[in-house]
């Protein structure tokens with residue numbers, strides 16, 4: 001019996017050692033894969049001769065592989081029969097002096113009758129790419145937009161520049177609907193743009209039959225599908241009614257279609273192409289980068305960061321407009337009240353408010369009567385205030401795509417603006433339970449958490465991955481906290497700590513007890529109920545260090561999520577992840593990069609200094625932190 005057990009133990013040790021080797025090989029291969037992919041993209045870019053300001057990306061994957069740099073140049077630069085009129089109306093109607101990157105190509109492609117997907121960062125001027133062609137074409141352009149409020153904002157704007165535009169939606173009166181339906185087949189085209197919701201297309205047979213009639217009369221100039229990523233379940237904002245829009249191309253096959261979005265990966269676009277039944281669209285992708293935005297992540301060292309936010313608003317953003325994004329409607333009310341108590345003109349905005357209250361807050365903010373809107377994600381699409389100088393996230397977003405879109409509401413006027421996210425431990429699990437039913441919700445949240453936890457990669461590089469873009473960190477120009485304070489981290493050996501904290505969860509599970517991440521923290525720090533304390537080694541790490549280590553272990557598979565559902569709520573517990581067993585092997589080690597600012601004096605064994613630190617220390621012969629700081633000061637002084 002003893003021999004058998006010894007054999008089993010020996011075999012277990014050998015299997016574990018082998019598994020560990022496999023893990024190491026997998027991570028090496030994954031690293032190699034990332035490098036090769038990046039190199040592949042670079043080579044493809046060279047081969048495609050992508051120009052520096054814009055690239056017809058995805059064209060090889062989505063549509064005719066033949067849309068080349070030369071084609072793009074042709075549509076950017078050539079003179080077309082409509083060019084004079086387009087240029088004249090750009091100035092006289094829209095009062096703009098010149099096009100932004102890709103606008104001219106998009107307009108020319110659309111005017112040439114091509115189907116087009118236009119991926120352009122939020123606030124760069126996608127609307128112009130269908131509004132200007134609408135003005136220069138016979139008949140009218142059908143615009144599908146997801147929200148009535150968004151359409152109303154557009155109509156208000158178009159009215160201010162004397163462009164005739166109308167909307168048909170659930171709240172249109174009978175007379176309005178009748179007038180508009182008649183206008184669609186009127187040769188004199190009383191309006192140039194007709195905005196409708198996707199529901200209207202799906203539900204109104206009358207509208208569809210009028211569209212067909214207008215099509216046959218040559219009066220339907222083109223179709224614009226705004227926020228086209230809403231078609232795809234893989235997009236960040238799927239709307240079921242968008243799935244039915246394929247009917248448009250099926251019934252009206254010759255009308256050019258333009259799909260517009262700020263955030264869509266090539267897979268999402270492929271899906272949209274299928275759903276919309278578009279055969280061979282050209283895809284134009286403007287660079288995702290917004291060079292005027294400074295990205296920063298700050299740790300919440302307690303759950304309430306309102307004091308810090310108030311200080312920023314009072315000092316750094318005095319008299320400047322901004323948005324504070326929060327997690328819930330309740331948070332919007334509470335944080336707005338807290339800011340008001342600190343003498344800041346702030347108002348809440350969330351989906352549960354009366355429409356009139358919402359539009360009042362919007363108006364007051366647009367006209368600078370209030371400085372800050374404290375909002376849930378309901379404050380989003382259609383917000384077109386140019387001089388937003390800061391977007392602060394009181395709570396992290398649920399994905400990088402969402403964060404990019406929300407933070408992108410800053411600096412639409414191309415002036416510099418800050419995007420700061422406050423990263424709080426407890427928030428991760430609040431959001432995790434909220435997205436529990438979403439297809440890829442946990443993965444996307446993990447990417448967002450990794451973005452926040454990251455201390456050594458350019459923030460833009462982390463975003464670039466989501467937009468299938470190749471990113472050269474130098475282009476960041478120190479416009480993110482990591483590039484600006486590049487040596488502010490140390491690589492630590494956290495193996496011993498990982499073992500300790502894994503033991504806590506293991507011990508709890510052996511007595512059928514589930515621990516939330518907050519309870520694990522408390523237990524490890526020697527707080528909370530005594531029964532937890534008995535079974536663990538209390539740590540001398542600070543709370544922030546403890547939180548960072550737990551997040552690291554969660555992101556790297558040593559812990560995983562264990563959801564428990566009640567009729568009223570979902571709970572997040574920590575359980576051992578697939579890699580936890582590796583910690584039993586005495587040779588296994590885990591390292592993690594940690595910000596110096598997070599670390600207390602008692603912290604864990606340091607493995608090595610950051611590469612930046614090492615090399616700059618060698619070359620400069622002085623304390624690298626000081627050196628880097630002086631560079632940072634030259635660029636921008638932060639409080």
Ligand SMILES: Nc1ncnc2c1ncn2[C@@H]1O[C@H](COP(=O)(O)OP(=O)(O)OP(=O)(O)O)[C@@H](O)[C@H]1O
Pocket residue numbers: 096097098099100103120121122123124125126127128261262381382383384386412
């Ligand atoms: N060529 C241009 N020159 C200067 N400003 C422009 C130009 N084109 C558009 N704009 C301005 O940029 C702002 C944003 O435009 P628009 O609302 O079309 O952005 P968008 O890309 O649709 O953003 P979102 O993704 O948030 O919907 C508007 O104020 C618009 O007037």
